[in-house]
Amino acid sequence: xxxxxxxxxxxxxxxxxxxxxxxxxxxxxxxxxxxxxxxxxxxxxxxxxxxxxxxxxxxxxxxxxxxxxxxxxxxxxxxxxxxxxxxxxxxxxxxxxxxxxxxxxxxxxxxxxxxxxxxxxxxxxxxxxxxxxxxxxxxxxxxxxxxxxxxxxxxxxxxxxxxxxxxxxxxxxxxxxxxxxxxxxxxxxxxxxxxxxxxxxxxxxxxxxxxxxxxxxxxxxxxxxxxxxxxxxxxxxxxxxxxxxxxxxxxxxxxxxxxxxxxxxxxxxxxxxxxxxxxxxxxxxxxxxxxxxxxxxxxxxxxxxxxxxxxxxxxxxxxxxxxxxxxxxxxxxxxxxxxxxxxxxxxxxxxxxxxxxxxxxxxxxxxxxxxxxxxxxxxxxxxxxxxxxxxxxxxxxxxxxxxxxxxxxxxxxxxxxxxxxxxxxxxxxxxxxxxxxxxxxxxxxxxxxxxxxxxxxxxxxxxxxxxxxxxxxxxxxxxxxxxxxxxxxxxxxxxxxxxxxxxxxxxxxxxxxxxxxxxxxxxxxxxxxxxxxxxxxxxxxxxxxxxxxxxxxxxxxxxxxxxxxxxxxxxxxxxxxxxxxxxxxxxxxxxxxxxxxxxxxxxxxxxxxxxxxxxxxx
Amino acid sequence: xxxxxxxxxxxxxxxxxxxxxxxxxxxxxxxxxxxxxxxxxxxxxxxxxxxxxxxxxxxxxxxxxxxxxxxxxxxxxxxxxxxxxxxxxxxxxxxxxxxxxxxxxxxxxxxxxxxxxxxxxxxxxxxxxxxxxxxxxxxxxxxxxxxxxxxxxxxxxxxxxxxxxxxxxxxxxxxxxxxxxxxxxxxxxxxxxxxxxxxxxxxxxxxxxxxxxxxxxxxxxxxxxxxxxxxxxxxxxxxxxxxxxxxxxxxxxxxxxxxxxxxxxxxxxxxxxxxxxxxxxxxxxxxxxxxxxxxxxxxxxxxxxxxxxxxxxxxxxxxxxxxxxxxxxxxxxxxxxxxxxxxxxxxxxxxxxxxxxxxxxxxxxx
Numbered sequence: 010x011x012x013x014x015x016x017x018x019x020x021x022x023x024x025x026x027x028x029x030x031x032x033x034x035x036x037x038x039x040x041x042x043x044x045x046x047x048x049x050x051x052x053x054x055x056x057x058x059x060x061x062x063x064x065x066x067x068x069x070x071x072x073x074x075x076x077x078x079x080x081x082x083x084x085x086x087x088x089x090x091x092x093x094x095x096x097x098x099x100x101x102x103x104x105x106x107x108x109x110x111x112x113x114x115x116x117x118x119x120x121x122x123x124x125x126x127x128x129x130x131x132x133x134x135x136x137x138x139x140x141x142x143x144x145x146x147x148x149x150x151x152x153x154x155x156x157x158x159x160x161x162x163x164x165x166x167x168x169x170x171x172x173x174x175x176x177x178x179x180x181x182x183x184x185x186x187x188x189x190x191x192x193x194x195x196x197x198x199x200x201x202x203x204x205x206x207x208x209x210x211x212x213x214x215x216x217x218x219x220x221x222x223x224x225x226x227x228x229x230x231x232x233x234x235x236x237x238x239x240x241x242x243x244x245x246x247x248x249x250x251x252x253x254x255x256x257x258x259x260x261x262x263x264x265x266x267x268x269x270x271x272x273x274x275x276x277x278x279x280x281x282x283x284x285x286x287x288x289x290x291x292x293x294x295x296x297x298x299x300x301x302x303x304x305x306x307x308x309x310x311x312x313x314x315x316x317x318x319x320x321x322x323x324x325x326x327x328x329x330x331x332x333x334x335x336x337x338x339x340x341x342x343x344x345x346x347x348x349x350x351x352x353x354x355x356x357x358x359x360x361x362x363x364x365x366x367x368x369x370x371x372x373x374x375x376x377x378x379x380x381x382x383x384x385x386x387x388x389x390x391x392x393x394x395x396x397x398x399x400x401x402x403x404x405x406x407x408x409x410x411x412x413x414x415x416x417x418x419x420x421x422x423x424x425x426x427x428x429x430x431x432x433x434x435x436x437x438x439x440x441x442x443x444x445x446x447x448x449x450x451x452x453x454x455x456x457x458x459x460x461x462x463x464x465x466x467x468x469x470x471x472x473x474x475x476x477x478x479x480x481x482x483x484x485x486x487x488x489x490x491x492x493x494x495x496x497x498x499x500x501x502x503x504x505x506x507x508x509x510x511x512x513x514x515x516x517x518x519x520x521x522x523x524x525x526x527x528x529x530x531x532x533x534x535x536x537x538x539x540x541x542x543x544x545x546x547x548x549x550x551x552x553x554x555x556x557x558x559x560x561x562x563x564x565x566x567x568x569x570x571x572x573x574x575x576x577x578x579x580x581x582x583x584x585x586x587x588x589x590x591x592x593x594x595x596x597x598x599x600x601x602x603x604x605x606x607x608x609x610x611x612x613x614x615x616x617x618x619x620x621x622x623x624x625x626x627x
Numbered sequence: 628x629x630x631x632x633x634x635x636x637x638x639x640x641x642x643x644x645x646x647x648x649x650x651x652x653x654x655x656x657x658x659x660x661x662x663x664x665x666x667x668x669x670x671x672x673x674x675x676x677x678x679x680x681x682x683x684x685x686x687x688x689x690x691x692x693x694x695x696x697x698x699x700x701x702x703x704x705x706x707x708x709x710x711x712x713x714x715x716x717x718x719x720x721x722x723x724x725x726x727x728x729x730x731x732x733x734x735x736x737x738x739x740x741x742x743x744x745x746x747x748x749x750x751x752x753x754x755x756x757x758x759x760x761x762x763x764x765x766x767x768x769x770x771x772x773x774x775x776x777x778x779x780x781x782x783x784x785x786x787x788x789x790x791x792x793x794x795x796x797x798x799x800x801x802x803x804x805x806x807x808x809x810x811x812x813x814x815x816x817x818x819x820x821x822x823x824x825x826x827x828x829x830x831x832x833x834x835x836x837x838x839x840x841x842x843x844x845x846x847x848x849x850x851x852x853x854x855x856x857x858x859x860x861x862x863x864x865x866x867x868x869x870x871x872x873x874x875x876x877x878x879x880x881x882x883x884x885x886x887x888x889x890x891x892x893x894x895x896x897x898x899x900x901x902x903x904x905x906x907x908x909x910x911x912x913x914x915x916x917x918x919x920x921x922x923x924x925x926x927x928x929x930x931x932x933x934x935x936x937x938x939x940x941x942x943x944x945x946x947x948x949x950x951x952x953x954x955x956x957x958x959x960x961x962x963x964x965x966x967x968x969x970x971x972x973x974x975x976x977x978x979x980x981x982x983x984x985x986x987x988x989x990x991x992x993x
Binding site for chain 2: 016019021022023025026029030033034036037040041044045047048049051052054055058060229230231
């Protein structure tokens with residue numbers, strides 16, 4: 010014991026107590042310095058970081074701009090939809106969750122997996138959509154099972170609502186999730202993965218007007234990204250209102266009369282170039298796209314060989330057949346190859362260079378003058394005149410009237426058709442032009458191809474005596490305060506010049522087609538309005554021998570070999586307002602298949618006009 | 628047997644300081660686990676309160692008998708601790724890749740903690756018997772070195788670098804106090820350097836990652852750097868006066884990991900700011916300096932070394948934990964005594980406190 014005390018009382022040992030206490034004090038002082046550095050000197054920086062840690066800016070979709078017809082009738086709006094989403098980080102056992110969810114959502118587990126994987130592109134605090142636009146029943150079922158489904162939530166999201174069952178779907182277009190390529194495009198700078206954008210037609214071209222501005226919510230989140238409370242909200246600004254030139258009532262009539270046929274029909278305002286109705290068949294249901302189309306549904310549409318997604322009005326290229334004959338007639342009159350008096354004898358066929366070209370009427374039309382040639386669509390008359398005129402003059406006249414080049418339709422996807430010339434053939438095939446090719450070009454066959462919109466523009470130009478108009482689809486675009494954002498004006502692409510007599514002769518011929526005995530377009534005749542029109546029946550496959558053709562006679566031609574039926578018309582003949590072009594694929598006869606469709610559209614137009622005139626009196 | 632003088636010599640300063648720190652610690656735990664309260668079950672702060680009560684009881688029990696009896700049992704306690712360490716390696720509970728616990732039904736015993744006390748007792752006994760005014764030479768140290776190496780290797784095997792380090796630090800602190808010849812001191816420092824280099828290669832990947840992360844936490848802010856970054860944000864964003872009780876966004880919104888255990892102080896610093904941190908640090912410093920004061924007043928060398936050992940244990944835990952939490956030291960799993968949640972840490976600390984009080988109240992008994 011005593012030794013203990015001696016050791017303890019050694020100076021060196023006593024110093025150790027002091028030294029240890031000092032060392033501890035110094036080290037604590039260093040800790041305090043560090044705390045001072047963090048809490049006082051770096052305070053602002055670290056405080057900001059803690060704020061950033063806990064707050065997130067969440068954006069929510071703006072309702073897309075509504076689309077109206079020319080009279081302000083809503084065509085495409087928005088409705089709230091229920092969306093089942095999942096916060097991925099809240100899910101511990103995904104397999105178990107999907108096993109429970111799949112029957113509730115009526116989805117296969119692999120499909121859920123696919124959507125889950127897609128969500129990995131999103132920020133962690135953003136819910137991943139598993140099922141869009143589910144029914145109220147499904148939503149309620151999911152909510153009932155909420156306790157068993159950790160991380161699953163229901164959201165309400167605006168979704169496109171197509172009021173007329175997707176009528177005019179090809180004009181309006183459809184939506185789809187933004188692609189990776191689009192996200193890299195400057196045009197979509199403010200978009201994020203998972204956003205829906207217009208993929209075609211109006212929805213695509215006017216995306217910037219329709220999209221609106223997303224709303225933003227400043228929220229507080231915990232480390233898992235779980236939303237705790239909302240700190241601030243900035244409401245979404247809905248997209249602007251688009252008024253189309255389309256008339257919904259006319260569109261409905263066109264839809265109804267076109268029924269189950271394949272092909273296209275378009276009605277233009279002769280004075281302005283406005284598209285009044287637009288039908289392309291078969292069609293598709295844009296609502297499928299609005300909620301995120303499934304792989305199977307997409308394949309079905311994309312692989313259909315009748316191309317439901319294609320707008321045949323602007324991208325369907327058809328031999329115009331006899332609807333082309335007005336061009337030949339106009340050009341020949343201007344050139345002086347013929348006058349309205351000259352008669353040509355049609356014996357049912359035409360011989361040149363050892364080849365024989367037949368008139369559609371086997372017995373022949375006999376002595377045929379200008380008017381009769383148009384009225385009864387005498388092929389031999391046009392073979393003769395066309396050959397005398399030559400392909401290049403014919404081509405020039407056709408191009409003037411809007412064929413062989415895009416009309417300037419404002420939405421993407423328009424094709425240019427084809428108006429051949431000697432030079433074209435030399436460049437394309439490095440071969441000379443043959444007289445026989447001029448012969449068949451004179452009846453709109455051979456190389457000649459036109460889209461329905463081109464035929465409508467051409468018909469309108471004939472109706473308004475030479476004004477080739479650019480088709481228009483937008484009447485105006487307005488914001489929600491009523492400010493006009495866009496109002497396209499009538500654009501005359503060019504004025505074609507023919508003498509008044511020439512115009513009259515051709516127009517009279519078209520009136521005769523519909524209204525005179527032996528006229529091929531009698532099916533389009535209306536009692537209360539004078540319709541001018543022209544039929545066309547264009548062969549799909551060229552048949553070489555008479556024998557084959559005879560086989561065809563009894564209606565047993567396979568569908569794909571049947572000729573396309575065409576009809577172009579305008580009305581009223583005296584003061585034209587509407588021009589219509591109709592193509593019924595494999596419709597056999599222009600007069601019988603396409604004529605009634607044109608007739609119904611014109612009839613409905615006149616009815617609506619009358620209604621409108623009466624309305625203000627009420 | 629019970630002497631009046633013992634009561635009058637009871638070290639109220641030490642006892643109340645400990646209670647004060649523990650009280651603040653439990654209040655802090657209430658806040659750190661506030662968001663968990665809704666989930667039901669016994670709240671952690673209540674459990675910790677029970678541990679504290681148990682710990683106080685244990686400390687008082689330890690005061691009942693003369694600490695000098697422990698000198699005779701030091702070797703037995705040490706032996707038992709080694710057995711526990713071996714046992715835990717054989718059939719312990721494994722969590723997060725490490726085997727550290729023996730499941731005892733009501734709580735999980737960590738032999739790594741027990742060995743700290745055992746080591747302090749054993750070294751205090753050895754040093755009490757063998758110190759000379761001239762200090763130790765290297766050749767005299769083979770026995771304590773071996774006794775230290777055995778448990779350290781076993782702990783490293785678990786693996787539990789933090790505890791192994793603590794045992795070494797405590798032992799070295801006691802040894803330095805016992806005194807070394809100058810040549811021995813230099814030799815030991817060289818040895819420590821060599822062990823450090825060799826140790827780097829013996830480290831587990833996660834341990835090496837922690838050290839690298841410590842050197843540059845921003846390199847991997849969501850991975851291994853996450854703890855340090857979030858803790859620094861928590862501490863720093865507290866500012867001078869803090870965000871207020873249960874108002875710390877870093878802790879309440881769970882950005883801060885392990886906020887009721889190793890990072891409990893971050894919660895406190897966030898909510899009470901520099902002012903609060905200063906108070907806590909001064910309390911801890913006072914506790915350590917007072918412990919050294921207890922050592923200085925001890926009646927014998929054994930008591931002296933016991934007190935130095937406990938002071939060292941408190942000091943190293945506090946410094947390493949705080950250093951980690953404020954980004955001065957790498958992340959090693961060392962709890963903050965009286966602050967971090969955990970029964971073992973509380974019991975170990977309170978045993979240490981009990982030993983201190985025992986030494987302190989028997990300072991006049993020769």
